[in-house]
Structure formats: structure tokens, C-alpha cells
Amino acid sequence: MFRALPEEIHDLGRRFEAAGFELALVGGPVRDAVLGRSSADLDFTTSARPDETEAILRTWTRDGGIWDMGRDFGTLGGVRNGVKVEITTYRTESYDPTSRKPQVAYGDTLEGDLSRRDFTVNAMAVRLPSLELVDPFDGLADLSRTVLRTPVGPEQSFTDDPLRMMRAVRFVSQLGFRIEDATADAIESLAERITIVSAERVREELVKLMLGAHPRGGLELLVELGLSAHVLPELPALSLEIDEHHHHKDVYQHTLTVLDQAIDLESPAGSGGPCEAPDLVLRLSALFHDIGKPATRRYEPGGAVTFRFHETVGAKMTAKRMKAMTFDKDTTKKVARLVELHLRFHGYAEAPWSDSAVRRYVTDAGELLQHLHRLTRADVTTRNRRKARGLARAYDELEARIDHLAEQEEIGRIRPDLDGNRIMEILGIGPGREVGDAYKHLLELRMEHGPLGEDRASEELKAWWEARDQG
Structure with missing residues (x-):
């Protein structure tokens, strides 16, 4: 299996051997090769010190494609014909118990280097150019088990x-x-x-x-x-104590089931479809969608349990947790928004919406509409098959209406019938807050009634302006 490595790698091994140094492919790439998986990373370890590694890499890359940002940790990288490698000098490490940062010291043996790896399945190596497998901690047996x-x-x-x-x-x-x-x-x-x-x-x-x-x-x-x-901590907190009458389901297990079902609704990897697997935003929104429930649980007269506004509370908790974990702003914003919107559909299931309500649903979801479709469907975990079928039919109907309105009105790009320039022209005003207020008013009319056309929109704008002045 290791003979299939690119010729550039075999050549690199021969160069280290000719210089009197050991070189071995190590860690994840070895594990993945044994498992029959491809690996984009090619990590190596060597007996050569960084300066010696650099000298060999310069003859191998030919065009000087070397990077040494990890030199302080004994790591250098290079590329040849698109084949990228990272090479680290054998290491032994000691740690300050109060810090995760290692104190790096160079080692002398491959076996010693492998002993400091995280798990036995990652503590295997393949010597180059001989392709000898080195497995001092029975990682191969652990892989099979x-x-x-x-x-x-x-x-x-x-x-x-x-x-x-x-x-x-x-x-x-x-x-x-x-x-x-x-x-x-x-x-x-x-x-x-x-x-x-x-x-x-x-x-x-x-x-x-x-x-x-x-x-x-x-x-x-x-x-x-x-x-x-x-x-x-929000995840174990979902394991709410179930009341004796079981007036609410196990939120923790429900959340994990929603995650499983959301993954099942992803488009296949490489398909180019919406929410292509693996979709981080969809998966995180499934994980976080009910984290507001513990904070909003209330026992009502008669024993009923409610979680009013848990979607709003949950959206804020989601944003706070993701910020603390240093997620980027865009991902955080998307996931929190999906948490906030994940219950919106239930109003439709109870009573079909007007066209204006459908437009608002689409507009509020924006670019996240396909994610919201999948999250909403995944959130159905009831064992009542009749209820589940009813919810599925209702959402099928909603999606069909969205598609129909989209064909008629380009619903995903809803704008008022008049832009800012026309508003200023009709009202005889310059840029300012009034233009924004007028724009919002026309957008509300557009959402409520669909396309108005320029003439009617102009009349509605003038009527709004006159009523505003009189007020």
C-alpha cells in the first residue's frame, strides 16, 4: 500500500538516506493508508536536525519552495510538483503542568519519537526508502480492533x-x-x-x-x-429531569436525534447541492436549536410544561457560546439565526399562512432558507406517526408555495417597487432617515400584497407621506 506513494516521496527518502539520516512517514497518513483512506497530509519525522533537513529539502524542491514557520518546534515544509511535505526532527517533550505548550528537545530514535504520540493508531511509521512498517505500540492491532x-x-x-x-x-x-x-x-x-x-x-x-x-x-x-x-456545558444541561407525567421529551436525546436527522438531509458530498455534506452550519444549528429550553422551562397549572421563547433565548445563548469558543462571526450569526427561526414553521402547521406570511418566512431566512428547511424537518422526532406525517405534509405544502411564489415574484430577492432614488424624486426630498422609513413602508406593502407596480406604489408612497405629515 505504501508503494503507491508519489515518486517524489520515494526520492525524498533516498536523499535523506544518502545524507546519512533516517526519514519516516508517521502518524495519521500511515493510519489512513492502513484503513484504505486517502490523506492530504504527508507528515514525516527524521533524525536530521532542522538545518540539515533544510539543506536536503532545498535539493529536493529544486525551486526553493520551503517554509520554516515551525522551525522552533523542529518542523520544516516543502513542496515539489504539488506534493507537500512537513518534516519534524525526532522529539522528546516535557510539559509544564499549568500549560499545554511543550518544552521541545530533540530525540535520537524513531521509537522514542513515536512514544510521545497521542494514540497507538497514530504511533506507527513507515521508514523511507525501505517502506518498513514500525509499530512499537501495537497500533496495527488497535486499528483492527x-x-x-x-x-x-x-x-x-x-x-x-x-x-x-x-x-x-x-x-x-x-x-x-x-x-x-x-x-x-x-x-x-x-x-x-x-x-x-x-x-x-x-x-x-x-x-x-x-x-x-x-x-x-x-x-x-x-x-x-x-x-x-x-x-x-449547555449540552449536558439538556438532560432535564423528566416530570413524573412525562409532559416533555428528553431534550438531550431529542437534540442528538435531530442532529442525526439533519445529517441525513444533507446533500451528498461533492454533489454541489444545498447543504452539502458535511455542513457545519446545519449540524451546529441542530446541536444548539433547543439549548434555551432549560432556562425557559415552566410548569403550568394542571401539570403542563412549557418552554416559551426558548428559541429567542437559545439564539442568544448560541451566539454567546460560539463567541466564547472563538467561532468566526459569520458562522456564529448563521447558526444563531437558525436557532431563532427553527420554530417559525409550527404556526403554519396549525393554520396555513397568507402569501404575505410565506414571503416573510423566506425573507427572514434569507440565504439560510435551505438550512431552515432541513432543520425544521429534522426537528420532528415524535413517535406519533400520524402527527409526523401531518407535519411532513404541511411542510411539503409550504415548500411548494415558496417555489410557486418564487417563480412568480423572485421571492428570494424581494425589494420594494420603488428604489431610494425614485422615493426621493417622488417626495422631493434628499438623502436621510425619511428615505429609509419610506423604503421600509414600501417593503411592508410588497410583502403583504405582492408586486404593486410603480403607479400604485407611487400612490401608496404619497398617501403614507401625507399621513405622516399630518401625524
């Missing part, structure tokens, strides 16, 4: 680098593996140490988890092992 286990004692491994605990649950999502019992126990006992890791690094792992093939499994372990209490 789909087990995550640390090369050294898990307490030492997670104390040294707490982010490895997040990587463990991330690999559960990405690879469908299970965490070996002793390793899971160590995560549970050391979970609080994740708080010394930067929010940015934790977010990166959570995103990879959410984009994996099995995010539900990763999230369940995030909660079970106590990590979520420190990085995403």
Missing part, C-alpha cells in the same frame, strides 16, 4: 497534553472507534485539565468532531466523560 489507546500511561499522556482528550472523542466521531476503558477512565478523572487549553484549539477539535461521520457518538462521550461540562 477499532480501539483508541495511548502509547504510554493515559494519565501521563493527558496530563502532558490535555487536548488529547478532545482528540479522543473527535476520533470516535471521525473513525467510529471506541476508547479503551483505562483511557476513558483517565479522561473522566482529568477532564478539568481541558480548561488550560486555548479556546481556539478546543474549537478546532469540536469542529472536526461535528464534521465527522459519527458526531453523535463523539458528543455522547464528550458528555459521559465530563469534557462537555468544561467546553460545552
